Amino acid sequence: MERNKRPKPRVGYFGSGLAAYWPQFPSLKPAVLAAMERHIAKLREMGCEVVSGGLVDCAERANEVGDLFARERLDLIIGEILTYTASHVLVPIAQRNIAPYLTLALQMVPTVDYERMTTEDMTLIGAAMTAPEVACAFERCALPFHCVVGGDFEERTWTRVKEWIEAAAVKRALMDSRLGYLGHYYPGMLDMYTDFTMHQGQLGTHIEILEMCDLQYRMGLVTEAEIERKLAEIYETFIMPPPGYDRITEKVNPEELRYAAHVACAEDRLVADFALDGLAYYYRGWNNEYERLAASMIVGNSLLTARGIPCAGEADLKTCVAMFILEHFGAGGSFCELYLLDFEGGFVVAGHDGPGHVGIGDKKPILRGMKLFHGKAGRGISVEFNVKNGPVTMLGVTQDRHGKLKLIAAQGESIPGPILEIGNTNTRVRFSMPPGEFGQAWAETGSTHHFALGVGHQLGKIEKLAKLLNLELVVVCR
Incomplete structure (x- = not known):
């Protein structure tokens, strides 16, 4: 007997960074955008319908993306920190939405060449450094904080992401x-x-x-x-x-x-x-x-x-x-x-x-x-x-x-x-x-x-x- 079919989880996704970095490190923004596309594809492979908010690097963009997500009746919002991000561009998106918000802070490589790594290299690798700042900002703004910190290359990291997606979909199913x-x-x-x-x-x-x-x-x-x-x-x-x-x-x-x-x-x-x-x-x-x-x-x-x-x-x-x-x-x-x-x-x-x-x-x-x-x-x-x-x-x-x-x-x-x-x-x-x-x-x-x-x-x-x-x-x- 066939089980009732259910809609795909609707996930709002955006990547974040620091606008001040882009002129300082010309290769950084293209690398961030490429990582975002790769991760959107991975979410779609998990069976999600993805609403992309693009790159958020300033407060004005945060308001726009927050309003977009609020109109889309999402099951989950995933805000991925792809390089250092000031927390003031993340809080407004969570504040404008009923959907749960998940912070994703992934490192792209398992280790580095400590004798050759440059500051520009570190700006892309060190996304996890922002997670504590976001956690504190969310706490002070009375917002629930959920996160996945890990390696982009680790299967268990994406298992945890998928669990959050499924949990958010079940929460929505209960509400409906x-x-x-x-x-x-x-x-x-x-x-x-x-x-x-x-x-x-x-x-x-x-x-x-x-x-x-x-x-x-x-x-x-x-x-x-x-x-x-x-x-x-x-x-x-x-x-x-x-x-x-x-x-x-x-x-x-x-x-x-x-x-x-x-x-x-x-x-x-x-x-x-x-x-x-x-x-x-x-x-x-x-x-x-x-x-x-x-x-x-x-x-x-x-x-x-x-x-x-x-x-x-x-x-x-x-x-x-x-x-x-x-x-x-x-x-x-x-x-x-x-x-x-x-x-x-x-x-x-x-x-x-x-x-x-x-x-x-x-x-x-x-x-x-x-x-x-x-x-x-x-x-x-x-x-x-x-x-x-x-x-x-x-x-x-x-x-x-x-x-x-x-x-x-x-x-x-x-x-x-x-x-x-x-x-x-x-x-x-x-x-x-x-x-x-x-x-x-x-x-x-x-x-x-x-x-x-x-x-x-x-x-x-x-x-x-x-x-x-x-x-x-x-x-x-x-």
Whole structure:
């Protein structure tokens, strides 16, 4: 299944220098302009749409470029110091813009010939000397300061630049996002309760409040042809083996599968009609149509999540945000909690009942019939799979006693081995610390009991996103 396509990050780029240098050192300005063109090309190779502000070497140019960038609705501004630059030409650009500002100060060569290097040579090589001046100026002007100082020739330098670009794009995506909230929280889970204004205020995220009748109404609009197409998609995506060893599992009932496909089609309409980028949902119901409807959303929500529209169970809005972040980092993000600590095997099992990100598994996911959903009303069909083996990242979104959102992250490795045949997602994850120590450290962060599990090591991007959002980040292990 194809993930939703997203726009390229829009990056404003300019180079800076000191106008007084140009008549003194005739070869300097052409070298600066050549380096700028080379770096713009590199940013485009990273998949960016680049808006160039050209060379800024005086206060008047700074005002012009700042206004240009303000009109262009950028995700990130990169101001590259290519030779010494007086900080007064950089501050106005940051002041005129909402977009985050990244200072780039790169040295062009790994070393120099100390017996032959001239002052003119040094003016191009020594760009990093300006970074502390800019940092101090930004601090005194109450502007956030972010920078990459390193070698132009180092791959890790450009990896850090790319991480900043991706973090800025995710910040923009959060500000543009519409997350649906359907039903109500699972009763009694105090850690998950949150308020919508906080999400709007701290992330820029719009929360669209939905009713079960919004979904039920769209059930009546679904055609038989839509249901048949959805069934074909389900058969192509999943396998349906005999019941597992767990007594509450059973073979998938064809009638319940057709109903789940019907619900999935109604969810597609709901997402389209409300232009949703994610969904947090739960509805208890009791011996009525809403109970059956809510219990039959797992298949459709798993398919939506794999398309890039994260769906979090138990109406956990904060974890929906964590899933959204990892999804936009290209890591997926499956709804999870800590299932168990395997002290003998040295790993943690992460999983959950309900929907999962079936797009990041290492094999076809399983559908199991469920005679009941533990702790919940209803019966139906659930998803079972593990996140593919290799590097993984856990990301939690919680809040402190003052109502401030906080990020919690850990990097580990999904490892091979049998998984629980209980109709739930579950993955073996090994961390750099023993299971008991990891469980202790994660719990002490004040995390909610849910988190998102995504593929790859994403901590470098998450650290930068936390800075852009002005949120605390607690790293449990790398």
